Amino acid sequence: RVTPVPSAPADLVEPRLNPNAEVVLTKRYLRKGPDGLPREDYRQMFWRVAATIAAEESKYSSSPYSVAELAQEFYSLMTSWRFLPNSPTLMNAGTELGQLAACFVLPVDDSIDGIFDAVKHAAMIHKSGGGTGFSFSRLRHEGARVGSTGGVASGPISFMKIFNTATEQIKQGGTRRGANMGILRVDHPDIVRFIESKARQGELNNFNISVALTEGFMQAVEKDEEYDLVAPHSGKVKGRLRAREVFNLLVQKAWESGDPGIVFLDRVNRDNPTPDQGEIESTNPCGEQPLLPYEACNLGSINLALLAKPEARDGVDWEELARVVHLSVRFLDNVIDASNYPLPQIGEKVRTNRKIGLGVMGFADLLFQLRVPYDSQEALNLAEKIMKFIQTESKSASAQLAEERGPFPAYETSVYGKRNEGPYRNATTTTIAPTGTLSIIAGCSSGIEPLFALAFSRNVMDGERLMEANPYFEEALKAAQAHSKTLMEDVAKKGSVAHMEHVPEDIRRVFVTAHDVAPQWHLKMQAAFQKYTDNAVSKTVNLPHEATQQDIWNIYWMAYEMGCKGVTVYRDGCRADQVLCTGETP
Ligand code: CDP
Numbered sequence: 001r002v003t004p005v006p007s008a009p010a011d012l013v014e015p016r017l018n019p020n021a022e023v024v025l026t027k028r029y030l031r032k033g034p035d036g037l038p039r040e041d042y043r044q045m046f047w048r049v050a051a052t053i054a055a056e057e058s059k060y061s062s063s064p065y066s067v068a069e070l071a072q073e074f075y076s077l078m079t080s081w082r083f084l085p086n087s088p089t090l091m092n093a094g095t096e097l098g099q100l101a102a103c104f105v106l107p108v109d110d111s112i113d114g115i116f117d118a119v120k121h122a123a124m125i126h127k128s129g130g131g132t133g134f135s136f137s138r139l140r141h142e143g144a145r146v147g148s149t150g151g152v153a154s155g156p157i158s159f160m161k162i163f164n165t166a167t168e169q170i171k172q173g174g175t176r177r178g179a180n181m182g183i184l185r186v187d188h189p190d191i192v193r194f195i196e197s198k199a200r201q202g203e204l205n206n207f208n209i210s211v212a213l214t215e216g217f218m219q220a221v222e223k224d225e226e227y228d229l230v231a232p233h234s235g236k237v238k239g240r241l242r243a244r245e246v247f248n249l250l251v252q253k254a255w256e257s258g259d260p261g262i263v264f265l266d267r268v269n270r271d272n273p274t275p276d277q278g279e280i281e282s283t284n285p286c287g288e289q290p291l292l293p294y295e296a297c298n299l300g301s302i303n304l305a306l307l308a309k310p311e312a313r314d315g316v317d318w319e320e321l322a323r324v325v326h327l328s329v330r331f332l333d334n335v336i337d338a339s340n341y342p343l344p345q346i347g348e349k350v351r352t353n354r355k356i357g358l359g360v361m362g363f364a365d366l367l368f369q370l371r372v373p374y375d376s377q378e379a380l381n382l383a384e385k386i387m388k389f390i391q392t393e394s395k396s397a398s399a400q401l402a403e404e405r406g407p408f409p410a411y412e413t414s415v416y417g418k419r420n421e422g423p424y425r426n427a428t429t430t431t432i433a434p435t436g437t438l439s440i441i442a443g444c445s446s447g448i449e450p451l452f453a454l455a456f457s458r459n460v461m462d463g464e465r466l467m468e469a470n471p472y473f474e475e476a477l478k479a480a481q482a483h484s485k486t487l488m489e490d491v492a493k494k495g496s497v498a499h500m501e502h503v504p505e506d507i508r509r510v511f512v513t514a515h516d517v518a519p520q521w522h523l524k525m526q527a528a529f530q531k532y533t534d535n536a537v538s539k540t541v542n543l544p545h546e547a548t549q550q551d552i553w554n555i556y557w558m559a560y561e562m563g564c565k566g567v568t569v570y571r572d573g574c575r576a577d578q579v580l581c582t583g584e585t586p
Helices: 019-029 042-059 067-079 087-092 112-127 155-169 191-199 215-222 243-257 265-270 318-338 344-353 363-370 377-405 415-419 438-442 471-479 485-494 505-510 519-530 549-561
Strands: 083-085 103-106 131-135 180-185 207-213 226-230 237-242 261-264 296-303 356-361 455-459 465-469 540-543 566-571
Touching: 019 042, 019 087, 019 438, 042 067, 042 087, 042 318, 067 083, 067 318, 083 087, 083 318, 083 438, 087 296, 103 112, 112 131, 112 155, 155 180, 155 191, 155 207, 180 191, 191 207, 191 243, 215 226, 215 243, 237 243, 243 549, 261 265, 261 549, 296 318, 296 344, 296 438, 318 344, 318 356, 318 377, 356 377, 356 438, 363 377, 363 471, 377 519, 455 485, 465 471, 465 485, 471 505, 519 540, 519 549, 519 566, 540 549, 549 566
Parallel strands: 103 131, 131 180, 180 207, 207 261, 296 356, 540 566
Antiparallel strands: 083 296, 103 296, 226 237, 261 566, 455 465
16 A cells, blocks of 8 residues: 555553453454464554554645554554444454455346356455345346246346355355345345245355335335236336235244344435435345445444443533544544455445444443433433434534545535535444444443343353353442342343342343343334434344234334334244354354
8 A cells, every 4th residue: 555554652552352352353353374373462453453544644634633643543442442443444454455344235237247246246345354235126036038048037036045155155254254135125026935035944044134115015015905016127017916915924934033124225215315326225234234236334333331421411421422433433434545445346436425334332331330221211312312412423523524635526416415514524424233243342232232141151161161241230239239159140041130039129120131121122222223323223123932923013013113224123042043143252
């Protein structure tokens, strides 16, 4: 690269890592030599990232920072665990690969060339640690005529298996396994096969799948009407289905296996900030980032667990949050230019819209510290206040960058340009990611999810078992003089204290886990964050094993009515092998 990277100052502080972070970073993030041994320590790793991203600053004479100063700021931002960029940035910044984004969407055209181009491009992206989303809606349906051969087409689902197999063979540069999102419009003639496709165990194990529901379809469900299935290549109506039957099937399959999820495509496109640049047809693998074909996006997450300030308004250190948001937006905007892209088309699209996705993690830990139950109106109010604040501050940071560096190239024709709002440096600024690995590194609860268990024990070497408990939970027990070894062992077995009558009532009310929280509250929380998020929100609505199909129907309908962009449900114990997104334990 042309931009010179500053070398580490001698007095750079050594980062303090939790034991799990050490394992994850050593195994997957530290750069390795040809012998497979790390060539850098934690300090060098975070400096590599900080310095590479800060070096971009030298291109802008109007920057208020010197590169050296900014590198120090970025270093302490990350190693204080207040903010972390998505995994590919941590892994690849300053390396030869240099691909820094986690999210990509690739078009799949209705031709053999188009399909296999996409397979190849996906392989290149997986190698660099990125995830890919595809809409298969343009592929002609199974049995349709193929002009060149006079034969018949095999349809989207059989081609998805090729993507799945290719993914299987590439172990993302030895760092993480590939992840895909597969989307099909509800009016595609093969929709029923698609909805049933994940039920055949293993065939699409590297895919999350989602059905793209349209406003018209939802109205047909409501009125119990039929709707048209349309051949994508000819526009001809190929059949009609009763909308409620399809919706029922969706619900049934989601009940059985968690897949497919649903995405409200019209709604996603209504919020498309750059409609002149194309139509959004898919999201990234975990669903939080809708993108145009060939677009990529880099994400970053602020750790709310460290921003609790009980004496401040609403218990949050707002001043510090504002500082962190501004610095993080600058970081993420620099990542766009510091990144290499696997294809020229991708680099071009990314630099035209300059989307970034700043979000949060550690929300459940924040609530614990403030003694606010996750499933309470107070928690929803706080969620809205925090996200509104981050949204506003990130837009102001992006406007500041636009002043220093110019707005994103498609600004004039974007919805912001037309509304005379901004100008901004970035077409989007906010996304709530799952933070599966980031939350392990930062040692906090993941994304906006409640904790899965308050304590658990894991096997370590020599058959020894090591107990791990949420620190805020242990602190609260100690303060209430309710802490004991027996109790902790019991909690490690059950995960939750909801049914332990000997635990003080206020502790049981505050320290709730994913399964103690009713599905409706999961969804309300998702909607609260979505209200002030440009892109989408990664959230799983957990259901107990005994949940019925009607329960899932209700959740889907509620998501539609509450303005969510999509929804993913997971019924406890319905699947032996989880695809991803529950966090990668070392
Ligand atoms: O915590 P980390 O940055 O590793 O990732 P995440 O927040 O759990 O996931 C964010 C995005 O990274 C996902 O939506 C995918 O686009 C991508 N990802 C992937 O490609 N492969 C994985 N194994 C995990 C995540």
